[in-house]
Amino acid sequence: GAVVSQHPSWVICKSGTSVKIECRSLDFQATTMFWYRQFPKQSLMLMATSNEGSKATYEQGVEKDKFLINHASLTLSTLTVTSAHPEDSSFYICSARVRTTGSYEQYFGPGTRLTVT
Amino acid sequence: GDSVTQMEGPVTLSEEAFLTINCTYTATGYPSLFWYVQYPGEGLQLLLKATKADDKGSNKGFEATYRKETTSFHLEKGSVQVSDSAVYFCALSGIDGNKLVFGAGTILRVKS
Numbered sequence: 001g002a003v004v005s006q007h008p009s010w011v012i013c014k015s016g017t018s019v020k021i022e023c024r025s026l027d028f029q030a031t032t033m034f035w036y037r038q039f040p041k042q043s044l045m046l047m048a049t050s051n052e053g054s055k056a057t058y059e060q061g062v063e064k065d066k067f068l069i070n071h072a073s074l075t076l077s078t079l080t081v082t083s084a085h086p087e088d089s090s091f092y093i094c095s096a097r098v099r100t101t102g103s104y105e106q107y108f109g110p111g112t113r114l115t116v117t
Numbered sequence: 118g119d120s121v122t123q124m125e126g127p128v129t130l131s132e133e134a135f136l137t138i139n140c141t142y143t144a145t146g147y148p149s150l151f152w153y154v155q156y157p158g159e160g161l162q163l164l165l166k167a168t169k170a171d172d173k174g175s176n177k178g179f180e181a182t183y184r185k186e187t188t189s190f191h192l193e194k195g196s197v198q199v200s201d202s203a204v205y206f207c208a209l210s211g212i213d214g215n216k217l218v219f220g221a222g223t224i225l226r227v228k229s
Contacts, residue, residue, distance in 0.1 A: 109160050
């Protein structure tokens with residue numbers, strides 16, 4: 001259980017175009033999902049918290065107009081990188097929060113590698 | 118703010134060697150502590166967790182004990198295998214589970 005998928009797994013786009021990445025919880029509902037960015041050989045950086053039916057909460061320094069997040073249902077959150085530039089090339093990972101006994105856990109998707117040329 | 122510090126890697130071991138990856142944390146209150154593993158080209162997988170002091174998380178031969186007095190959550194395995202080669206991340210979250218704070222990650226390479 002608790003499987004999270006991402007689509008696409010990798011994408012190459014031209015500078016100035018927009019790219020949408022989907023994150024789905026396959027066998028459970030998630031009111032809260034998270035979007036992370038991982039640079040090569042570095043740790044994950046939280047970009048934003050996505051809440052179903054409300055606006056996402058962005059971390060300091062993350063441009064909300066550039067990284068559009070939509071959490072339209074309890075099983076789907078999307079991240080759209082608008083007007084992509086080469087510096088947006090990165091590994092984007094989503095996770096879904098699940099309530100467990102006494103705590104919360106996050107289940108991660110396999111990630112999406114974005115390359116902007 | 119909350120933070121996690123992990124030992125730097127890469128850590129290179131021979132098969133069947135003992136593994137320790139150190140992790141210490143700084144947090145307000147009593148966070149939950151996690152170890153995640155990332156295999157090449159894949160996303161993160163939860164390896165083990167502990168939610169309160171003196172709890173021991175264990176999975177696939179890996180263990181870590183939540184030490185409040187030393188604010189540590191060191192990962193150990195008695196006998197590593199080549200298939201354990203991956204990046205290991207220590208992380209914490211607060212009571213609301215709203216944010217995971219990750220350490221920098223430690224690359225583990227196991228040679229046969």
